[in-house]
Amino acid sequence: MGGQGDVTVLGTVVSPFALRVRMALYLKGVSYEYLEQNVFDKGELLVASNPVHKKVPVLIHGGKPVCESVAIVQYVDEFWTGAEFPSILPADPYDRAVARFWAAYVDDKLVAAVLGILRAATQEERDKKVEAAHAVVAPMEEAFATCSKGKAFFSGGDSVGYLDLALGCHLFWLETLRSMFGVNVIDAGRTPQLAAWAERFLETKAAKAVAPPANSMEEYAGKLRAIWAAAAAAK
Ligand SMILES: N[C@@H](CCC(=O)N[C@@H](CS)C(=O)NCC(=O)O)C(=O)O
The missing domain is CATH 3.40.30.10 (Glutaredoxin)
Incomplete structure (x- = not known):
């Protein structure tokens, strides 16, 4: 190490x-x-x-x-740079700028979309939030095609890089939304390349090494929802 x-x-x-x-x-x-x-x-x-x-x-x-x-x-x-350490950000300045752009997009838009789904108090509200999340994810199908250059990952190679980490870290919550509410934010029917990437990402050693313990996200989500419900009731 x-x-x-x-x-x-x-x-x-x-x-x-x-x-x-x-x-x-x-x-x-x-x-x-x-x-x-x-x-x-x-x-x-x-x-x-x-x-x-x-x-x-x-x-x-x-x-x-x-x-x-x-x-x-x-x-x-x-x-941690040099021959023994794989690079995370792309070497090419333009590719780096594009990866940073989409990473910022993910943290700005996708996180809000996930929280919206988690926070929804009714099924109707949740359906609207899921629709909004699909609209957030849609342009990332094209982004994947451009960045991956036909390879397995956003990095443009066969191993994960900066944008893979930026989006991939949120997949565990997307899985949790699926288990809690049966919703697919990255949906194979709408964004097939992205859905295939998500499956690949979750199979990487890096993802498996940090995967949250079973039910930890559901429990945390339950705490957050209780806090939000109490705050709404107190208004
Ligand atoms: N933009 C920050 C976000 C960090 C963040 O939101 N952390 C949450 C946990 S996911 C936190 O510490 N929340 C505690 C709080 O808001 O008081 C980053 O990328 O590090």
Whole structure:
């Protein structure tokens, strides 16, 4: 393993952003200490390490915190560089810019769509949110065709890269939405290439290495829904 200096990740097993960081470290072969956080009762280390947002994930490397999953993945890619470490971001500046564009799109639009489905109080509301999620996912079919260049992954190769991690980390929640509500956000009928990619991604060693424990996401979703319902009732 290629650990250089102490590496610690503050995360939760259900945080897609923490899963993204852990998959990046896995790809690099960097070993790290993992400290599970309680985001409903935040510990001192989390608050001290990410005083602005107080969110996971945080990477602490040699005592220095790096916050925000996108910044962390880029840091990991830039720190662990050289022949023994596979690159995560594309080498070509244009490909890199395109990958960053879609990664930002995913975090901006897809996360909101997932939360919308999770938060819906009625079936009718949920159906509308699923429709909205399909509209968010639709342009990514074309993005996959362009970025993958006929290969298995967004990276344009046979192993995962930056955009694979950016979208792939959310697949665990999409699976949870399927198990909880029977909805397919990435639907093989609408976006066949993307659906095939999602299946491939979940079979990778990186994805399997971080896959959340069974039912952990359903339990977390239950807590969130109870909090939202209580807040709505208190209004
Ligand atoms: N943009 C951030 C998002 C991080 C985030 O939303 N983390 C959530 C867990 S998935 C969190 O820590 N929530 C606690 C809170 O909002 O107080 C990233 O990419 O790291």
